[in-house]
Amino acid sequence: MRLEPKGRSLKDEEVLKDLPVGSTATLYFEDMGCHVGWTMIFLTEYSGSLFIYLLFYFRLPIFYGSEHAFTSSPHSVIHLACWCHSFHYIKKLIEVMFVHRFSHGTMPLRRLVKNCLCYWAFAAWLAFYINHPLYTLPVFGKKQVVFSLIMFLLCETGNFFINVSLSNLKPDGHRPRRFPSSTRNPFTWLYFFVSCPNYTYELGSLISFTIMTQCVPVAAFAGFSFVQMTVWAREKHRRYVRDFKDYPRIRTAIIPLFL
Numbered sequence: 723m724r725l726e727p728k729g730r731s732l733k734d735e736e737v738l739k740d741l742p743v744g745s746t747a748t749l750y751f752e753d754m755g756c757h758v759g760w761t762m763i764f765l766t767e768y769s770g771s772l773f774i775y776l777l778f779y780f781r782l783p784i785f786y787g788s789e790h791a792f793t794s795s796p797h798s799v800i801h802l803a804c805w806c807h808s809f810h811y812i813k814k815l816i817e818v819m820f821v822h823r824f825s826h827g828t829m830p831l832r833r834l835v836k837n838c839l840c841y842w843a844f845a846a847w848l849a850f851y852i853n854h855p856l857y858t859l860p861v862f863g864k865k866q867v868v869f870s871l872i873m874f875l876l877c878e879t880g881n882f883f884i885n886v887s888l889s890n891l892k893p894d895g896h897r898p899r900r901f902p903s904s905t906r907n908p909f910t911w912l913y914f915f916v917s918c919p920n921y922t923y924e925l926g927s928l929i930s931f932t933i934m935t936q937c938v939p940v941a942a943f944a945g946f947s948f949v950q951m952t953v954w955a956r957e958k959h960r961r962y963v964r965d966f967k968d969y970p971r972i973r974t975a976i977i978p979l980f981l
Contacts, residue, residue, distance in 0.1 A: 724750045757828035764818045767838055771845040772811040778849035779804045790855045797859060799867050803852055803935050810927065813878060821885050823892050835857055847937040860936040870934035877926035880909040884920040903968045915978035918955040918960055924977055925951060952976055
C-alpha cells in the first residue's frame, strides 16, 4: 500500500492521520502474489539442508555408485562432521520454533524457492565431498579436528544465547524499543564490540567446520555466508545508529573493530 504509484510502501504501524495527506487521500495497492511467513521460510531452508546432507552421509547408490552404497567411512572426522552439521541445523530448527520472535513480514513464494535451491545446492555440494570415499583427512590430524570442534561448540553456544537475548527484546514480535546489550552471560559480551554477534558466532561456526573438514566447498559456503551476513549486519547496524542516539560508537557491524 502506497500514497503514490511508485512511492515507498507504508509501514504496518503508520496511522493515516499522521501521513502527509489532506482531507482526502488516494491509496495505491499492489498485488505482491503468493507470500509465506518467516517461520515457514526458515523451517523449509534448514530442514532441507539437514535432510540432503544425511542422504550423502548414508551414501545412497545414486551418489557414489553401488560399490560404496550404504557403506560407512572408517574416518571418525566424517562422523563427527555429520554430527556437527546435524546439530547446527537441528539447533536452528528449534530456535525457529521456540526462540525467535518474527515480525508479520513475509517473503514472496518465488524468492523462497530461489533461497532453498541455493542453500540446498550448497548442502549437497559440501556433503558430496565430505562423505566421498576418497576424502582426504585434515593435515594436522586429531589436533586440528579437536581444536575446530571446541571452537564450533563455543560459537554455537554463543549464537544460541545471542538469539535468546534478541528474542527477549521483542516478546511480541515488534521492533524493539531499545538496542541489545551485554548481560552477565559471558557469551553476550561480544555486544561490546559488534552490533550483530549472532552473525559473528555463526561465521565462527562455519570457519570451525571448514577447519574440521578441510574441504573447499565448505570454505566456499562460509565465504558466501559471510558476504550475505555482512550485508544484513551492516543494514541492522545502520538502523541501530539511526534509531538510537546513545548507541555505542565503538561497535562495528560483524567483525570487532574492523567491519
